[in-house]
Amino acid sequence: MRFGIFVPQGWRMDLVGIDPDQQWDAMNGLARYFDEGDTFESIWVFDHFHTVPAPTEEATHEAWSLMAGLAATTNRVRLGQMCTCMSYRNPAYLAKVAATVDHISGGRVEMGIGAGWYEQEWRAYGYGFPSAKERLGRLREGVQIFRDMWTNGRATLDGDYYQVDEARCYPRPLQGTTAPGSKLNGIPMWIAGGGEKVTLKIVAQYADYANVDGTPEVFAHKSEVLRKHCEDLGRDFDSITRTADYNVFIAETQSELEDRFRFYEETLRKGGIPEARIESNVAAMRRGPAVGTPEQIVEALKGLAGMGLSYAITNFFEAAYDRSGIELFESQVVPALRG
Template sequence: MHKSRPLSFGIKTAQRHATHDALLNVWQAADNISIFEHAWINDHFMGLGSTPTGPYLESWTLLAALAAQTRRLRIGVMVTDNTYRHPALLAKMAATVDVISHGRLNFGIGTGWSEQQHHAYGIPLPPPGERIRRLGEACELIRRLWLEPLATFEGRYYQLSEAPCDPKPLQKPSPPFVIGGEGEQTLKVIAQHADIWDCSVESPEIYQQKSILLENYCVAIGRDPASIEHSRHISVDPSDLKAAFQETRSFIEVGVTHIIYHVPVPDSQNLLHRLAEEVALPLQAAYK
């Protein structure tokens, strides 16, 4: 598999136990380092596992605040759980953030998955097959709201009746759709709707297998597989940037071009500058 796009590097910060000021400091630092092109937060309401206590800022309200105080980075939620918010409301929220950011939103969305969070907040969690079908409807509904003056939609799960989305996003025709997932049925939705595909499987070998499946689904519907950028998260240990370099390179070799580094908050040990100089810049030079 050959790389068909330039490499694109970004960061992701988790909100658990992080203050707005600390997150903003990391994002503004990344905003001033040209190799980083995008920044992301997650869509959790609380810490997961056996000890879910501690502060956790909500993603879309936080993203709006970060959008207003950055100037260059493309921004997004990686990825929004479709089950948490009605997609029509999410379309309005995302359009507002695109306006606030002057057209820098990457629109991240996925099926939703955390039983713990859905149970805690009293949000229904449909079975996996229904969640995938809901995701497909949501993508179509959101795109209609962004493109049509008044959107009417009659789906199995969602309905609209001459609904406006005004103002529209600034990006035309719309902000890029970033969809996360790796199951076969989810990949079919990704083939139809995604501009960027994020996949979190463990190894480059499995990633390559999933990429081939996605390519086949694209071909089946008449879409050029090269029109979808391939994304991957990379965890960063500040004491071992060589490991981040090697892992990134291994995924680049199987077609990843959109690379997202999990970085701590606050930015300890001047990590962002080290990550740029020791990992991202050398890899960019090697794969030009």
């Protein structure tokens, strides 16, 4: 199994209590730690503007600005966003941004892309909140624009949602053809979401990586839906790497695990999250597959590997404050799953 990891950027309330003038050092320090090791193949950020589980005045650093900064300060790890919202930026412009960051990084960008869902954030920034049909239509057209600009150097499309006329992307990304059987040349494409009629069909058409819900039952079901779409389109199902995101709460004892959850609760409270939101959020976190002792997490991820999961993107809430959970995961979980 392959592993990636999120760098805290504030969206998950994971920079609370760190002064704004020290937050870049905290993020970049972790990125360089991951870059210097060999556990994590990739580092990731979220493409959001307001915090969750509720909007607050705490920091949320912008994803593609971080991509450019981290591209310049790291050397090995690949750089992704899980996931960029198509409608937040014109897709021709975004294709150009991604190509530039690919050059800054020496060809290490991963394009995570999705239709978007955070309604409060959409409306706050003046994007409205279009229907799911429109958001998915924008996703499909935007992905086509990406493909054309990265492979041909230019794109023309008179779509329902986007119109571009000889939009040029020079220099093209450094990266060439990705996964065998992929229809996309250039930056590897991660399409996130589990919509069975539209999103997973777009995955079958364009994606190198599928990113879906990582709970066992849902992962297995979405995988079979994706397989059917691939069969219908003549795409090799195995050419798409199946991935999922995991909030990791790891400890060697139950007492230490409770300490991690207690710190999570206290940090959300300090950041101004309402008590009802804290309670529901903690309850959801406790149900995740990557919660428990190293042995329990290994067992859960091995089961998912048997269902076809081959790339886990991990998130450690406490990463900016305490690396002990990451170190425990690196020393006891990863070797068992790589072996």
